[in-house]
Amino acid sequence: KSRRMVSVRAEAVNPEIRKTEDKVVDSVVVTELAKPVTAYCRCWRSGTFPLCDGAHMKHNKATGDNVGPLLLKKQ
Numbered sequence: 001k002s003r004r005m006v007s008v009r010a011e012a013v014n015p016e017i018r019k020t021e022d023k024v025v026d027s028v029v030v031t032e033l034a035k036p037v038t039a040y041c042r043c044w045r046s047g048t049f050p051l052c053d054g055a056h057m058k059h060n061k062a063t064g065d066n067v068g069p070l071l072l073k074k075q
């Protein structure tokens with residue numbers, strides 16, 4: 001069985017949103033969640049997509065980008 005290889009170029013995924021911030025992270029407070037905090041990927045580099053696995057840090061360092069996860073926080 002052959003596997004298709006997909007190459008990803010190192011380039012920013014965020015060309016214009018909140019570029020003065022080191023890392024764009026947003027939080028949503030909700031009352032019904034299984035865990036205290038769940039992070040959702042917004043850089044498209046996570047190995048556990050749609051959950052964030054921290055891959056945005058390598059992406060930001062390689063590209064100068066500033067993307068970060070969306071955090072859902074249990075209240």
Ligand code: FES
Pocket residue numbers: 040041042043044045046051052053054055056057067068069070
């Ligand atoms: Fe994509 Fe964290 S791995 S935002």
